[in-house]
Amino acid sequence: MLLLIRFIQNATDIYSLILVAFALLSWFPNSYGTQLERFLTTLSKPVFRSLLDACVLTFAGIDFYCLGRSDSIAHTK
Numbered sequence: 001m002l003l004l005i006r007f008i009q010n011a012t013d014i015y016s017l018i019l020v021a022f023a024l025l026s027w028f029p030n031s032y033g034t035q036l037e038r039f040l041t042t043l044s045k046p047v048f049r050s051l052l053d054a055c056v057l058t059f060a061g062i063d064f065y066c067l068g069r070s071d072s073i074a075h076t077k
Contacts (some may be wrong), residue, residue, distance in 0.1 A: 018043050 022040040025031045 015047070025059075 018040060022037075022044050025037055025040065031037050
């Protein structure tokens with residue numbers, strides 16, 4: 001049981017570092033489209049997509065779903 005708790009804690013720590021690295025990459029304008037950015041996107045995007053699909057992003061009758069999904073904005077261009 002302790003091994004399982006330690007594994008979950010380590011996985012959460014590693015994923016947190018991935019998210020911090022992904023956020024720091026946004027400060028550098030030439031980092032979009034690099035191999036590092038694509039790698040971090042493939043690691044972090046599935047979790048966010050599943051969380052956003054589970055959330056209801058409506059407030060006062062206004063639907064904010066397209067703001068939470070970056071791929072839906074990219075398809076409109």
